[in-house]
Each structure stands twice: as structure tokens, then as C-alpha cells.
Amino acid sequence: MTGPAPAQVLEAAHLRPFATTERHRVEEGLLLRADLHRLFDSALLTISPELVVHVAPTLRGYGAYSALDGRSVYVPRDHALDLNVVEEHYATTTATW
Template sequence: MDRERVLHAVASRGVRLPRQECVVSATRRRSLELPGGRRRTTAAARRGQDTFRKALVAEYGLICAVTGPAPAEVLEAAHLRPFATTERHRVEEGLLLRADVHRLFDSGLLTISPELVVHVAPTLLGHGAYSALDGRSLCVPRDHALDLKAVEEHYATTTATW
């Protein structure tokens, strides 16, 4: 076995190996506790986010628009147009999404086409749970309140980065 070729192959796949000086002997264990504590910050709080979520629950029920029925504790109110840009909560520009799906949606790794079909970024297609979402129809009623122009904008902006 060629040690250098193996190390190169492992590193090229994103696997990080411990440096020699970081390897701890069996007799001396290092602490796994990380520094903690608190720091003071000043942040602008969003007004109306909880009311926005309640309005989306009233409109769509406890259903993730991408994955289907879900416990209330994991459903979040997502904005098709970023709140940071618009500073508005419009039900027709919102979706209820499961927390992990919301993170992908906001990170530009998942979007919805104007035909209301879910699309997943090519980089996620190797992840079974998320690649299974690609091509699914959105779980919204036929008489949905979605602003299709906002859906189209999100889709165009997101897929342009893929």
C-alpha cells in the first residue's frame, strides 16, 4: 500500500485525520469540555414572526409544505422573500416548513418551481432523505394563497446559484 496515495485519497474526500501531536495516549485523556459562558449582545428582534406562523398554521394546518404532516414543534414559518429585505410578513409569501427543510430553503439548497414542484440542489442528491424530496409536488391545497410571483423569484434566485 502506498501511504501517500492513501492519505491523498482520504484528504480529497474531505476526511480530516488527526495531526500526530493531537493523538492522545491511552493513559492521558484530554477533556471533552468546550469553553462556555455568556456574552452580551444587542440584536434587533423580529416583530410578528409568531403571529405569521400562527396565520400559516390557520391557512395550511400542521403540514410541512414539502414533507407533509408534522408535529407543531418542528414546523417553522418560512418567507419566500427574505424578511431581512422586505421586513413584511405576508401569508401569501409564506410556507410552513419542517426545521431542517427550512434551513435548506433559506440556504439555497432547496426551492419550489412555479409549477409547485420541489427541487433540491445537485449537491444534496447524494443524501437519500433529501434527494427523495426532489420532484415532489408541494403539499398545499388547490385554493392555496401562495403568491406565484414570489415562488418564481425564489426559484430563479436559488437555482441560479446551482
């Protein structure tokens, strides 16, 4: 969603909280920049099943984050992203807004 970044700032984000599932599944993960990972885990940023970024209304005053709203997410063709889990995260997150 933000383009290339140094490996040192990238983190694996779980679509389902690891504390709940206690498992790592590639299909349920995204590689996000550290600040975006924190927002993702805090239910302030999510991705729709159409792979579009959605930012919580409370972040719209922050230009760097509001600029992400509506941006498409790049997922490599060989990544088996589970869109059902993406939809689950999206629904749960946006319900809190």
C-alpha cells in the same frame, strides 16, 4: 412536501427574506419542517412555480433530501400563495447551482 409533522418542528419560511422586506405576508410564506426551512434559506432547496420541489445537486448524496426532488408540494386551496414570488425564489435559488 413531507406530509404531516408535529407542530414543534414546523416553521414559517419566507419566500422573500424578512431581513429585506421586513414584513410578513401569508402569500409569501410556506410552512416547512425546520431542517427544510434551513435548506430553503440556504438556497439548497426551492419550489418551482408548478409547486414541485427541487434539491441542489450538492444534496443528492443525502437520501432523505434527494427523495424530495420532483415531489409535489401540497398547498391548501384556501392559501393565496403568490406564484410570482415562488418563481422569483426558484430563479434566484437555482441560478446559484
